[in-house]
Amino acid sequence: MTLPFVEMPGKRSYPPRQSDFTIKFWQGLADGVFQTTRCVKCEKLSFPPKPICPHCWSKETVWETLSGKGTLYSKTTVHAGPAVFKEELPYQVGIVDLDENIRIATRVLGDAKLDTPVEMVILKYEDGDLYAAR
Amino acid sequence: MTNNVAILGGAALPVGKWQGSSEDETQHLEHELLAKLVMDAMEDAGLEKSDISSMIFTLPRPYTQQKYFATFMANYLNLPCDGLVMEVLGNGMTPALAFQTAVDQVTLGRAKVALALGVNFESATSSYDHMMSSMRATGDVDFHTPFGFTPISWYAMDAVRYIHEFGSSREELASVAVKNRAHAMHNPIAQYRKPMTLDDVMAQRPIVDPLGLFEVPGRADGAVCIVVADEDVARATGKSYARIRGAGFYHEGAHQINEVPNDMIAFGSARRAGEKAYAQAGMTAKDIDFAELYAPCTIVEVLVSEALDLVARGEGGRMAAAGETSVGGRIPICTSGGLQSRGHPAYVTALYSYIEVLDQFRNRAGGRQVEGAGVGMTSAELGNYNAALVHILEAVQ
Numbered sequence: 335m336t337l338p339f340v341e342m343p344g345k346r347s348y349p350p351r352q353s354d355f356t357i358k359f360w361q362g363l364a365d366g367v368f369q370t371t372r373c374v375k376c377e378k379l380s381f382p383p384k385p386i387c388p389h390c391w392s393k394e395t396v397w398e399t400l401s402g403k404g405t406l407y408s409k410t411t412v413h414a415g416p417a418v419f420k421e422e423l424p425y426q427v428g429i430v431d432l433d434e435n436i437r438i439a440t441r442v443l444g445d446a447k448l449d450t451p452v453e454m455v456i457l458k459y460e461d462g463d464l465y466a467a468r
Numbered sequence: 469m470t471n472n473v474a475i476l477g478g479a480a481l482p483v484g485k486w487q488g489s490s491e492d493e494t495q496h497l498e499h500e501l502l503a504k505l506v507m508d509a510m511e512d513a514g515l516e517k518s519d520i521s522s523m524i525f526t527l528p529r530p531y532t533q534q535k536y537f538a539t540f541m542a543n544y545l546n547l548p549c550d551g552l553v554m555e556v557l558g559n560g561m562t563p564a565l566a567f568q569t570a571v572d573q574v575t576l577g578r579a580k581v582a583l584a585l586g587v588n589f590e591s592a593t594s595s596y597d598h599m600m601s602s603m604r605a606t607g608d609v610d611f612h613t614p615f616g617f618t619p620i621s622w623y624a625m626d627a628v629r630y631i632h633e634f635g636s637s638r639e640e641l642a643s644v645a646v647k648n649r650a651h652a653m654h655n656p657i658a659q660y661r662k663p664m665t666l667d668d669v670m671a672q673r674p675i676v677d678p679l680g681l682f683e684v685p686g687r688a689d690g691a692v693c694i695v696v697a698d699e700d701v702a703r704a705t706g707k708s709y710a711r712i713r714g715a716g717f718y719h720e721g722a723h724q725i726n727e728v729p730n731d732m733i734a735f736g737s738a739r740r741a742g743e744k745a746y747a748q749a750g751m752t753a754k755d756i757d758f759a760e761l762y763a764p765c766t767i768v769e770v771l772v773s774e775a776l777d778l779v780a781r782g783e784g785g786r787m788a789a790a791g792e793t794s795v796g797g798r799i800p801i802c803t804s805g806g807l808q809s810r811g812h813p814a815y816v817t818a819l820y821s822y823i824e825v826l827d828q829f830r831n832r833a834g835g836r837q838v839e840g841a842g843v844g845m846t847s848a849e850l851g852n853y854n855a856a857l858v859h860i861l862e863a864v865q
């Protein structure tokens with residue numbers, strides 16, 4: 335299960351850091367894989383991916399690929415943003431409830447309406463990847 | 469000893485632009501302004517310097533040159549203290565946490581009189597640059613910030629969701645800003661006091677859809693000193709005061725959004741904190757005469773007033789438009805002018821709420837006076853109301 339890619343101009347405005355743990359998530363994006371962690375003990379998913387379970391505080395989690403399907407919960411267009419995002423203004427961000435019952439905040443492309451289905455895509459920048467809903 | 473705590477005095481700088489730059493020949497210095505407020509507040513309280521045992525400061529912005537501000541001020545005021553001298557930080561809740569910590573000093577018996585005070589200087593830094601810092605406070609720096617979320621973008625998404633779910637209109641939300649400006653016109657320490665119509669609000673450039681320039685807080689400098697005291701000390705002064713009847717705090721264990729989908733615009737933390745405050749006070753929303761709520765944007769005032777049961781769910785915008793939350797209406801909200809018009813010097817903003825409560829209780833609020841203001845409510849928050857601190861206060865004449 336891989337997600338569609340969308341080519342983006344230039345570099346990411348505010349690149350995320352990666353740890354020995356989260357590097358798997360960011361490298362996965364390069365292959366079109368959108369994944370997070372599931373707790374081995376209570377079996378709940380968590381996002382962002384974590385080496386611990388925030389629900390039952392187990393220290394054992396495993397990676398699991400997500401469907402990339404969800405519903406748009408809310409969105410906005412940012413017209414006044416931080417200095418590093420000045421070139422991108424205006425841009426759309428939103429909140430998506432993934433089908434796996436996880437809420438994430440992300441970029442939004444296109445004109446999806448609230449409570450309608452959206453799909454996750456991988457944004458390919460010159461220096462790496464991000465993700466968005468459309 | 470009753471173990472009750474009172475707000476007995478306060479003084480505040482008019483909200484506005486006070487911070488200068490290194491190019492100016494002279495600049496306002498934070499400690500000079502704040503030291504005068506301490507004296508004004510103590511005069512207002514009818515107490516002496518030697519009565520103070522504790523000073524709880526809000527952390528100044530990083531733009532303030534003087535570091536270790538609290539201990540610097542202890543020296544500047546030549547004020548030895550038995551109780552705590554410290555600085556507090558908790559995002560937008562910072563000033564309310566400073567206030568609560570000062571109250572706790574009195575409740576714990578560590579001080580008979582404690583100050584909650586601070587100064588917020590930031591206006592000389594551009595919004596674009598300031599947001600480089602604030603965007604990292606209201607989101608996960610690796611999983612939110614790279615997308616460009618700004619602090620108020622979360623509130624904008626509340627507004628979009630609210631309009632979607634309850635069919636409230638953009639105009640109804642904007643009417644909150646008009647109402648707050650009408651209040652601020654009568655507040656001499658408010659930042660924005662020129663008359664403003666609904667058309668004026670609707671005509672502004674968009675900042676975060678659907679919110680325009682006048683529906684979000686401007687940036688400002690400010691400084692406040694609040695005097696809290698054991699009620700026995702307050703009573704002995706012969707002055708009127710605000711008795712703290714109830715307090716409630718709740719943090720929902722989420723940062724901006726809950727990773728398990730929930731009703732984001734129910735402001736569950738405000739509801740829980742409010743329920744605790746009501747229970748401690750032995751009161752309900754019907755007992756509240758006015759509320760000074762921390763609400764950076766119009767939509768936030770609507771949502772928190774609903775979560776605190778001051779207005780019905782889904783009706784907050786319509787009730788503001790109908791005048792129910794104006795002075796003279798059923799439940800006046802943000803009589804100071806609120807964050808949009810009284811102003812929002814963030815790390816001291818909530819301290820201005822207690823100033824407003826005292827002004828209302830002492831019948832010195834002029835054209836924004838609430839008739840028979842006997843019980844007031846305040847709220848403060850951080851994130852997207854992920855945490856809330858609510859107080860219920862009662863006038864004692």
Ligand SMILES: [Zn+2]
Pocket residue numbers: 373374375376377378387388389390391392
């Ligand atoms: Zn678990």
